[in-house]
Amino acid sequence: MSQAAFARARANIALAKYWGKSDVALNLPAVPSISLTLDGLVTETTVRFREDLDADLVKLDGRVATAKEAARVVELLDRVRAAAKLGLRAEVESTNRFPTAAGLASSASGFAALAAAAAKAAGLRWGTKKLSAAARQSSASAARSLFGGFAKLPAGAPGQADLAAKPLYGPEHWDVRLVVAEAAKGPKKVGSTEGMERSRRTSPLYDAWVEKAPALTRRIQRALKDKDLDALGAAMEQSTYAFHACAMSASPGILYWQPATLAALRTVERLREKGTSVWATMDAGPHVKALCHAADAAKVRRALGRTEGVLKTMVAKPGAGIEVEAR
Amino acid sequence: MSQAAFARARANIALAKYWGKSDVALNLPAVPSISLTLDGLVTETTVRFREDLDADLVKLDGRVATAKEAARVVELLDRVRAAAKLGLRAEVESTNRFPTAAGLASSASGFAALAAAAAKAAGLRWGTKKLSAAARQSSASAARSLFGGFAKLPAGAPGQADLAAKPLYGPEHWDVRLVVAEAAKGPKKVGSTEGMERSRRTSPLYDAWVEKAPALTRRIQRALKDKDLDALGAAMEQSTYAFHACAMSASPGILYWQPATLAALRTVERLREKGTSVWATMDAGPHVKALCHAADAAKVRRALGRTEGVLKTMVAKPGAGIEVEAR
Numbered sequence: 272m273s274q275a276a277f278a279r280a281r282a283n284i285a286l287a288k289y290w291g292k293s294d295v296a297l298n299l300p301a302v303p304s305i306s307l308t309l310d311g312l313v314t315e316t317t318v319r320f321r322e323d324l325d326a327d328l329v330k331l332d333g334r335v336a337t338a339k340e341a342a343r344v345v346e347l348l349d350r351v352r353a354a355a356k357l358g359l360r361a362e363v364e365s366t367n368r369f370p371t372a373a374g375l376a377s378s379a380s381g382f383a384a385l386a387a388a389a390a391k392a393a394g395l396r397w398g399t400k401k402l403s404a405a406a407r408q409s410s411a412s413a414a415r416s417l418f419g420g421f422a423k424l425p426a427g428a429p430g431q432a433d434l435a436a437k438p439l440y441g442p443e444h445w446d447v448r449l450v451v452a453e454a455a456k457g458p459k460k461v462g463s464t465e466g467m468e469r470s471r472r473t474s475p476l477y478d479a480w481v482e483k484a485p486a487l488t489r490r491i492q493r494a495l496k497d498k499d500l501d502a503l504g505a506a507m508e509q510s511t512y513a514f515h516a517c518a519m520s521a522s523p524g525i526l527y528w529q530p531a532t533l534a535a536l537r538t539v540e541r542l543r544e545k546g547t548s549v550w551a552t553m554d555a556g557p558h559v560k561a562l563c564h565a566a567d568a569a570k571v572r573r574a575l576g577r578t579e580g581v582l583k584t585m586v587a588k589p590g591a592g593i594e595v596e597a598r
Numbered sequence: 599m600s601q602a603a604f605a606r607a608r609a610n611i612a613l614a615k616y617w618g619k620s621d622v623a624l625n626l627p628a629v630p631s632i633s634l635t636l637d638g639l640v641t642e643t644t645v646r647f648r649e650d651l652d653a654d655l656v657k658l659d660g661r662v663a664t665a666k667e668a669a670r671v672v673e674l675l676d677r678v679r680a681a682a683k684l685g686l687r688a689e690v691e692s693t694n695r696f697p698t699a700a701g702l703a704s705s706a707s708g709f710a711a712l713a714a715a716a717a718k719a720a721g722l723r724w725g726t727k728k729l730s731a732a733a734r735q736s737s738a739s740a741a742r743s744l745f746g747g748f749a750k751l752p753a754g755a756p757g758q759a760d761l762a763a764k765p766l767y768g769p770e771h772w773d774v775r776l777v778v779a780e781a782a783k784g785p786k787k788v789g790s791t792e793g794m795e796r797s798r799r800t801s802p803l804y805d806a807w808v809e810k811a812p813a814l815t816r817r818i819q820r821a822l823k824d825k826d827l828d829a830l831g832a833a834m835e836q837s838t839y840a841f842h843a844c845a846m847s848a849s850p851g852i853l854y855w856q857p858a859t860l861a862a863l864r865t866v867e868r869l870r871e872k873g874t875s876v877w878a879t880m881d882a883g884p885h886v887k888a889l890c891h892a893a894d895a896a897k898v899r900r901a902l903g904r905t906e907g908v909l910k911t912m913v914a915k916p917g918a919g920i921e922v923e924a925r
Contacts, residue, residue, distance in 0.1 A: 509847055522836050530857035533855055
């Protein structure tokens with residue numbers, strides 16, 4: 272049994288949005304989501320179980336992790352150790368090989384790579400589904416990054432411990448592009464976990480979101496099957512606005528947007544008025560991500576790059592699923 | 599019987615928001631709303647029924663009204679003529695005496711003044727309640743501008759023809775200020791009537807908004823009674839975000855905001871973090887309106903005036919109700 276392993280995973284963007292948990296302890300999503308795994312947005316992680324360690328050693332991007340960051344890593348390692356009946360502490364080195372800090376959540380690729388590397392290093396023979404369920408317990412969006420191309424994470428019923436994402440289509444299914452426009456620097460004020468909980472407890476619109484999101488996800492899944500970008504884009508925008516609506520109308524309201532967010536949204540709207548099929552989405556942050564056909568990506572990127580307040584742009588295409596090897 | 603009358607009415611801002619109709623033909627609101635009538639934001643209207651006219655003559659701010667504007671005026675005149683059994687056509691002159699074009703809807707003050715002047719000129723002895731119901735048929739927010747200070751417009755049940763606003767407190771009840779920050783020039787792309795209909799038909803959150811808005815309105819009414827600005831402000835912001843949420847998550851989404859809207863919202867947030875009790879609201883447009891105590895108004899105005907993208911600011915205080923006289 273090898274005591275070390277390496278994994279490479281890619282970030283993903285939700286086309287049908289996840290917001291809200293049905294079970295906080297088990298980290299189960301209250302609504303189904305559909306994602307696109309992104310080429311070029313890679314996290315590489317090595318896990319080494321070592322006899323000579325008294326505690327887990329966690330390095331992120333070459334620096335020692337903060338206590339809060341390390342705690343989430345150790346929690347996943349503990350679950351892997353329990354499954355493998357392994358007593359050793361681990362050295363974890365994880366690096367985000369992203370071309371820009373464009374506000375794409377690295378927790379998706381990070382926890383996908385960590386789950387795969389840790390399980391392999393611990394000698395567990397977990398398949399992708401099992402790895403997806405393990406990653407999901409740390410970060411729901413990570414469950415989707417195990418799979419390349421397009422994946423779906425169903426909603427979880429409270430108590431359902433083993434929820435995993437499912438592959439829908441490989442990256443070759445549809446040659447779309449995601450153009451990312453960075454709209455602000457710095458971390459957001461309200462983290463997603465806190466934002467979801469506050470939305471659930473205080474937003475007058477939260478229950479309606481949970482009730483209505485599955486229909487939006489079905490529309491998105493159908494449009495994805497049909498490769499109908501206008502149908503998918505319209506439903507993706509609606510899914511985006513509906514989840515931001517829950518966050519905004521929480522008490523106190525959570526507003527992830529910045530002036531440049533609005534400017535970038537206007538740019539996308541103007542491009543569409545001029546005939547380009549391009550649609551916007553935002554995660555729990557200020558950045559705008561525009562979905563378009565490959566042929567339109569350069570034009571969309573130029574327009575977003577020229578938009579007031581936009582700091583940086585980049586383009587991603589459909590990417591591959593998890594890669595793991597023993598070290 | 600005098601055949602001419604003059605009326606002066608003031609614009610109002612909704613503290614508890616109105617969005618959505620329970621009966622489009624009768625223009626009945628689906629949710630209750632509470633407003634503050636604003637001093638200094640005055641519309642003055644003269645109506646003269648004349649024997650020598652073949653058609654109604656409508657002048658707004660010194661120019662001849664467009665056909666679309668005139669149609670809404672004529673529709674109200676027709677209802678007044680029917681009630682008074684009067685065959686004469688009218689000359690209408692209406693002027694908004696607003697210090698700036700700060701995007702405060704003039705339809706509230708405009709239709710309040712028009713209803714009062716037309717009824718008086720036609721010899722009808724309508725009280726404020728009857729005038730409020732008449733104004734409401736043209737513009738629901740106008741129903742509230744008949745009353746000074748703070749007024750409430752209940753939700754209307756379909757078919758309920760005579761719904762009127764009710765006074766809650768006079769302008770002397772509470773010495774608050776509304777600081778208006780103009781965030782963009784030009785008319786909005788989607789009018790309120792169209793926006794409400796699209797929200798009702800297509801937003802997955804609309805039904806929840808209609809169901810939950812009354813509780814927000816009750817919180818606002820209680821806070822208004824208690825003169826508790828923090829409680830009122832928090833609920834007012836929630837009411838604002840919840841109605842914008844319905845508009846945004848309609849299909850296609852309706853986004854009334856501009857980059858300067860977000861910048862002004864951040865200014866209000868920062869002021870609050872530094873200890874000033876100030877709360878934001880927006881109507882179906884890009885402008886930010888900040889509610890604060892009289893003592894803080896100058897500080898709030900300075901901060902909003904210095905905010906990137908804000909074109910103009912002004913301050914309004916609680917104003918008086920309708921004034922009418924025969925001419």
